[in-house]
Amino acid sequence: MVKICCIGAGYVGGPTMAVIALKCPSIEVVVVDISLSRISAWNSDQLPIYEPGLEDIVQQCKGKNLFFSTDVEKHVSEADIIFVSVNTPTKTRGLGAGKAADLTYWESAARMIANVSKSNKIVVEKSTVPVKTAEAIEKILTHNSKGINFQILSNPEFLAEGTAIQDLLSPDRVLVGGRETPDGKKAIQALKDVYSNWVPEDRILTTNLWSAELSKLAANAFLAQRISSVNAMSALCEATGADVSQVSHAVGKDTRIGPKFLNASVGFGGSCFQKDILNLVYICECNGLTEVANYWKQVIKVNDYQKNRFVNRVVSSMFNTVSGKKIAILGFAFKKDTGDTRETPAIDVCKGLLGDKARLSIYDPQVIEDQIQRELSMSKYDWDHPTHLQPMSPSTVKQVSVVWDAYEATRGAHGICILTEWDEFKTLDYQRIFENMQKPAFLFDGRNIVNVQKMREIGFIVYSIGKPLDPWLKDMPSVA
Numbered sequence: 001m002v003k004i005c006c007i008g009a010g011y012v013g014g015p016t017m018a019v020i021a022l023k024c025p026s027i028e029v030v031v032v033d034i035s036l037s038r039i040s041a042w043n044s045d046q047l048p049i050y051e052p053g054l055e056d057i058v059q060q061c062k063g064k065n066l067f068f069s070t071d072v073e074k075h076v077s078e079a080d081i082i083f084v085s086v087n088t089p090t091k092t093r094g095l096g097a098g099k100a101a102d103l104t105y106w107e108s109a110a111r112m113i114a115n116v117s118k119s120n121k122i123v124v125e126k127s128t129v130p131v132k133t134a135e136a137i138e139k140i141l142t143h144n145s146k147g148i149n150f151q152i153l154s155n156p157e158f159l160a161e162g163t164a165i166q167d168l169l170s171p172d173r174v175l176v177g178g179r180e181t182p183d184g185k186k187a188i189q190a191l192k193d194v195y196s197n198w199v200p201e202d203r204i205l206t207t208n209l210w211s212a213e214l215s216k217l218a219a220n221a222f223l224a225q226r227i228s229s230v231n232a233m234s235a236l237c238e239a240t241g242a243d244v245s246q247v248s249h250a251v252g253k254d255t256r257i258g259p260k261f262l263n264a265s266v267g268f269g270g271s272c273f274q275k276d277i278l279n280l281v282y283i284c285e286c287n288g289l290t291e292v293a294n295y296w297k298q299v300i301k302v303n304d305y306q307k308n309r310f311v312n313r314v315v316s317s318m319f320n321t322v323s324g325k326k327i328a329i330l331g332f333a334f335k336k337d338t339g340d341t342r343e344t345p346a347i348d349v350c351k352g353l354l355g356d357k358a359r360l361s362i363y364d365p366q367v368i369e370d371q372i373q374r375e376l377s378m379s380k381y382d383w384d385h386p387t388h389l390q391p392m393s394p395s396t397v398k399q400v401s402v403v404w405d406a407y408e409a410t411r412g413a414h415g416i417c418i419l420t421e422w423d424e425f426k427t428l429d430y431q432r433i434f435e436n437m438q439k440p441a442f443l444f445d446g447r448n449i450v451n452v453q454k455m456r457e458i459g460f461i462v463y464s465i466g467k468p469l470d471p472w473l474k475d476m477p478s479v480a
């Protein structure tokens with residue numbers, strides 16, 4: 001029986017291995033992690049991450065051919081194929097701080113693999129890593145190998161949170177990069193054999209190691225760039241009276257451009273887009289490609305601009321101050337159908353409003369108070385390190401209350417900010433909400449999910465990203 005061990009039981013390791021276990025009953029899959037609380041959660045009925053469809057698969061496979069354990073060394077030493085899916089956050093200190101990927105967790109995993117291995121292994125980079133990381137990993141493994149043959153493969157993950165299971169069951173492509181040597185080709189084939197249990201042959205692409213590593217950074221950069229492009233257009237739409245949804249629709253009808261990923265928003269979030277672009281920028285700079293680095297940097301600058309612009313719209317619309325005013329925040333996760341809040345635009349928007357002394361009442365169907373407080377009190381980039389390394393009890397931000405109901409959050413509020421596109425926010429009783437708010441009642445839709453016309457009929461003053469402005473907002477400055 002082939003044995004797979006995955007180091008890192010997070011958003012990628014957990015769902016990916018669950019799907020491999022489901023689709024490959026003859027393979028034993030063990031997911032290991034240094035975080036006891038995470039492993040205990042995987043072994044309980046309350047999984048550590050929320051992802052539609054995940055629970056069902058885990059329940060089907062757990063205890064049969066899918067296991068979760070903290071006994072990292074034992075399972076690594078027994079495995080034939082080791083996936084490494086640990087954190088690769090942005091460095092916060094030293095050389096490349098604020099841009100380069102922090103490979104501390106990766107390196108320590110590689111050293112541990114070298115120490116405990118007694119038989120040949122295929123080591124698979126599942127984490128997103130800088131191009132050429134495989135070379136460094138190879139050096140660590142071979143210099144400590146005691147004659148064991150390690151083959152390194154790059155198999156980046158393209159799943160998106162909220163649709164992870166669907167993405168894993170039916171991926172657009174699976175990418176496997178490896179050495180072009182006989183041993184390298186054998187390793188590529190071994191990994192292809194795993195995926196071909198459910199992924200059609202023509203969707204499994206094989207490349208050299210560096211192309212696979214770079215393709216992952218490139219794909220995320222292209223996706224984020226599309227969002228910054230449409231968000232940049234949203235500012236121009238507001239200035240001219242065009243409607244960004246109509247513009248996106250018209251642009252996306254061009255088959256060369258395509259309709260997906262053209263939704264204007266308060267900004268993109270998530271643990272990867274910003275981190276991976278910063279990493280790409282750093283690699284370009286290290287290679288002397290300043291113009292290329294500047295080009296990609298602009299994607300992040302526009303994203304920051306969009307978040308600032310939103311905060312400024314809120315403050316300027318409400319008589320240029322939100323001091324002491326209650327603002328309801330609907331949605332804190334970085335997108336719908338996930339409880340993940342890493343780099344969510346809600347952090348910047350909330351911090352911006354708190355900077356102007358607002359009182360915030362936050363509701364998100366999947367995010368608990370402790371997590372929100374943690375995000376609002378943590379420093380930039382800290383959230384992408386393993387949770388057990390993060391402060392135990394974050395200092396609480398007093399002007400923030402977290403409630404379990406959108407009606408409670410909006411009661412007595414002066415304004416509402418919709419920051420995540422949860423489906424339930426589309427069908428709220430906005431008439432009832434309006435009646436319970438201070439007047440004039442403001443609604444700022446950072447996700448373009450409400451019917452602006454209907455909301456205006458109810459009586460709200462409405463701002464919706466990239467839509468023709470409410471007469472109230474027309475003469476207000478949007479950017480400080």
Ligand SMILES: NC(=O)C1=CN([C@@H]2O[C@H](COP(=O)(O)OP(=O)(O)OC[C@H]3O[C@@H](n4cnc5c(N)ncnc54)[C@H](O)[C@@H]3O)[C@@H](O)[C@H]2O)C=CC1
Pocket residue numbers: 007008009010011012013032033034035038072085086087088105106108109126127128129157158159160161271272384385386387
């Ligand atoms: N979150 C996402 O949707 C996607 C993430 N990725 C990439 O996958 C990688 C992992 O991301 P996530 O799963 O989101 O991170 P995560 O933080 O959810 O999970 C990483 C896990 O690795 C564990 N870990 C760290 N060092 C370890 C070690 N030495 N030994 C054992 N366990 C260790 C941590 O305790 C943590 O539970 C990152 O490189 C990320 O860029 C790629 C595609 C999608």
Ligand SMILES: O=C(O)[C@H]1O[C@H](OP(=O)(O)OP(=O)(O)OC[C@H]2O[C@@H](n3ccc(=O)[nH]c3=O)[C@H](O)[C@@H]2O)[C@H](O)[C@@H](O)[C@@H]1O
Pocket residue numbers: 128157158159160161162220223227260261262263264265266267268269270271272273334335336
């Ligand atoms: O490397 C990663 O971590 C993953 O990053 C993204 O996945 P994810 O961040 O989970 O979610 P997305 O659906 O890409 O959304 C990212 C952010 O962009 C925003 N977004 C997305 C699409 C859009 O049209 N407009 C928009 O503002 C979302 O609300 C969210 O804040 C990529 O889509 C995945 O392919 C990749 O594997």
